[in-house]
Amino acid sequence: MFAIRPARKEDAPEACALIHRSIKELCAEDHDGDPIALTGWLANKTVRNIEVWFSQLGLYSFIAERDGQMMGLGTLSGGGEIMLLYVLPEARFQGVSTALLARMEEQTRALHREICSLTSSLTARRFFLSRGYELMPSEDEDDGLGLDAPVNFSKILTSPSQT
Ligand SMILES: CC(C)(COP(=O)(O)OP(=O)(O)OC[C@H]1O[C@@H](n2cnc3c(N)ncnc32)[C@H](O)[C@@H]1OP(=O)(O)O)[C@@H](O)C(=O)NCCC(=O)NCCS
Numbered sequence: 001m002f003a004i005r006p007a008r009k010e011d012a013p014e015a016c017a018l019i020h021r022s023i024k025e026l027c028a029e030d031h032d033g034d035p036i037a038l039t040g041w042l043a044n045k046t047v048r049n050i051e052v053w054f055s056q057l058g059l060y061s062f063i064a065e066r067d068g069q070m071m072g073l074g075t076l077s078g079g080g081e082i083m084l085l086y087v088l089p090e091a092r093f094q095g096v097s098t099a100l101l102a103r104m105e106e107q108t109r110a111l112h113r114e115i116c117s118l119t120s121s122l123t124a125r126r127f128f129l130s131r132g133y134e135l136m137p138s139e140d141e142d143d144g145l146g147l148d149a150p151v152n153f154s155k156i157l158t159s160p161s162q163t
Pocket residue numbers: 022023026027084085086087091092093094095096097098099118119120121123124126127128130
């Protein structure tokens with residue numbers, strides 16, 4: 001099993017390595033190994049930026065951890081937008097993203113917000129659909145990075161007993 005805890009600034013180097021591996025190794029459906037698409041996607045996922053995201057007021061970041069090793073991470077904005085959700089490739093399909101998503105939804109409710117939203121990778125689309133998220137119309141046609149048009153999802157949160 002793994003535990004979910006708030007992220008700390010010191011987690012940034014390990015989180016950065018995890019995000020890069022998750023994107024490169026799990027999201028081939030999105031980037032198809034295209035170096036330009038990958039470079040664009042990874043560009044803002046730097047240790048420095050992650051330090052800021054993990055310590056910034058108004059952002060809520062969580063780490064899934066087992067025996068001291070990071071299994072996954074998620075970052076939520078105060079407006080209920082899921083900004084990051086990544087799992088270590090070795091920890092895939094073990095419930096890590098499900099647990100992080102549930103924690104971020106709980107945080108959204110605690111902020112008295114009723115909707116969680118996100119822009120999904122193609123890779124994670126099935127995951128979000130099966131977790132009650134619905135597709136939102138998108139105005140973006142092309143991100144210019146060689147990635148497909150963004151897939152926007154949202155979910156109206158009910159009480160935990162109803163999810
Ligand atoms: C798809 C992904 C998000 C799922 O996270 P996870 O921690 O591995 O998944 P969990 O064990 O919590 O949940 C398993 C769910 O993954 C989905 N899933 C199962 N097999 C899958 C596959 N081959 N491809 C994509 N999704 C799959 C299903 O929805 C499954 O749940 P269900 O069978 O109950 O419906 C993750 O494996 C992944 O690829 N992440 C890459 C990074 C990413 O795209 N992040 C989202 C950025 S918005």
